[in-house]
Amino acid sequence: MAGRRRAVSGAGRIVALGALLVGLSGCGGDAAPPDSRTDAVQRVLDRRAAAVLEKDAAAYRATGGADPYLLLDMAAVPLDSWTYKLTRLDGSGSRVSASAELRYRVDGYDEAPVVAERTLTLKREDGRWRVVDDEPAEKSGQQLWEQGKVTAVKGAHSLVLGVGQQRSVLASYAELSDDAVPAVTDAWGTGWARKVVVLVPKSLEGMGGLLGSPASAYQGIAAVTTGEAGGSGSAPADRVIINPEAYGVLGAFGKQVVLTHETAHVATRAVTSPATPLWLSEGYADWTGYRGTGRTAGQAAPELQRAVQEGTPPATLPEDADFGFSGDSSKLAQAYESGWLACRMIAERWGEARLNAFFRAVGEHKQRTGAVDSALQNVLGIDEKEFVARWRTYVRDQLAD
The missing domain is CATH 3.40.30 (Glutaredoxin)
Known part of the structure; x- marks a missing residue:
């Protein structure tokens, strides 16, 4: 970032x-019993999902008037699966609000589904439920x-x-x-x-x-x-x-x-966990990006080099908060550059295999506290205090000129 x-x-x-599955609920007042209504809405969503997967515009429109051009807009997307799972039903009478978990996979690329939370509005007419609105749930993306x-x-x-x-x-x-x-x-x-x-x-x-x-x-x-x-x-x-x-x-x-x-x-991603600090995950990604390009430390870390030459090098590895975009682009760049040089130092002094092993070892911890120190001792044979000291020296040596 x-x-x-x-x-x-x-x-x-x-x-x-993935959304946390909540109990299905329904309020009284509808002609159909709550359980029957829930089943009926799920069946509509099942038909809607089948229509999307089969690219059947007529069948899709039959489930409701929401997003009539959706199938045209997504025609080029090679889908392997598309399903809705109803997680909540609110409202009474002939109009209800439904929360559903949409899961889909792109054929040939997704080993696991994309999971998206949707909020749908359905209306009951002539004994049939139809979708009249289908949009991302609050705080969910399009x-x-x-x-x-x-x-x-x-x-x-x-x-x-x-x-x-x-x-x-x-x-x-x-x-x-x-x-x-x-x-x-x-x-x-x-x-x-x-x-x-x-x-x-x-x-x-x-x-x-x-x-x-x-x-x-x-x-x-x-x-x-x-x-x-x-x-x-x-x-x-x-x-x-x-x-x-x-x-x-x-x-x-x-x-x-x-x-x-x-x-x-x-x-x-599979071995990146809450125990992994951003200096490591972002630093490793940068190390991979620059690996083999021939870029020098000064070329890839200009903001950090400026700080070193001005006599204000960082004393510690960056915190996660330092990677937030706050408008201070220099501080943000220094955070990335610091993480990159830490990973670069490991690769140069201990080898790339050890860098990968260190990354995995940190991610295996169930909590952040002690994860880096334990992985450093087990994989590199030094503690966190010594590692930071070596990194500070490395930063100065690489960027002093």
Whole structure:
């Protein structure tokens, strides 16, 4: 993340969590018993899901008038599954509000479903329930096709989905993603899907809509990665979301670094947990992005170099809060650069295999307290105090000139 980018869990990461299933409820006053009404609404949602999956516009319209052009807008998206699970039913009489969990997978790319919370309004006429409104639940993000017609470009290792974007632009992003996947695999290993789905909305506002947050929160951020930290086989699928305004002005090198960075988050998400500090998760992603590029420390860490040359180098590794976008781009850049140099130091002095082992060891802890210190001692043979001291010396040595 950052004045440059941003990625997965905790402060500064975006986490798409599956909704907590709540008991089904229904109020009296309807002609049908509550249980019968719940079953009837679920059947409507089942028919609606089947119509989406089969791309049957007539069957979709038969379930209700909400979003009549949805199937046209998402026609290019290769779906493998699409289901609704009713989690709550409120209201009485002929009009009810339903909360549902939408789960879907993109064919060939998602090993686990995307999970999205939806709020639907249904109306009962002539003994039939019909959907009259279907939108993201509060604080939930939109789906890309809710912003317009989707264009899809498939790469060797990637699928790029865009709205309001030229196909040639999306094709160039697919090429960059196809380069990012093997680069990340070379650094991290083969124990991940080795595929990436990239979403490109029309604007910064569209990015905010996908993330369910104000667009201002992502001003100047080139890309983010969504997904559940510490995920298992049932974890929501990852998505790399591009800010077309910030990403579009980057040069070819910057675009590649950003996409490789975000792809590293996709690869490491399953072993990234609440115990993982952002200096490590973001630093590792940056280390992967710059790995093999030949960039010197001064070229990749200009803000931190300025601080060193001015005699104000950081005394400690950055806290998670330092990765929040607060308008101080210099402080934010220093946080990323500090994490990158910490990971770079480990890779240089202990080897890349030890860096990967350290990352995994930190994530295996069930809580943040003591996670880094324990992993350092078990994997690198030093404690956290000594590690920070070595990092401070390394920063000065690398950036003094």
